[in-house]
Amino acid sequence: MRMRGIEPPRVLPHKNLNLARLPIPPHPRLSFQQERSVANRPGPHQDQFPSARTGAHSLIQSLIQSLIQSLIQSLIQSLIQSLIQSLIQSLIQSLMQSLMQSLMQSLMQSLMQSLIQSLIQSLIPQRQEWLSEPSRPLTCRP
Secondary structure: OOOOOOOOOOOOOOOOOOHHHOOOOOOOOOOHHHHHHHHHOOOOOOOOOOOHHHHHHHHHHHHHHHHHHHHHHHHHHHHHHHHHHHHHHHHHHHHHHHHHHHHHHHHHHHHHHHHHHHHHHHHHHHHHHHHHOOOOOOOOOO
């Protein structure tokens, strides 16, 4: 009887495992200009059936453009809002300053008028007393 190893005998014979690596000659080398013209040349049905790559590329481009437009719009809106807020704040500050100055001027004027009137009122009785007193002759004291 024949001796066997640990593994049982194969039912199917051995086969080349790297069939995909069979020798295929490479494409002939083209110059850079020729490669460019071949790449840019339209195919026979390119106008009728755009490739999936072209469609995906245009879709990505349109998405990027819409995203950029929305970002620019939101940026412009925020800039306009901040400008309007700063303008309103500066306008309010200038109005408050002018109002305070005018109030201070009017208050100072009224205060000065009342002070002058009170001074005049206090001086008038003294003046009458001075006028009512008989005049005394001036004498020199030795």
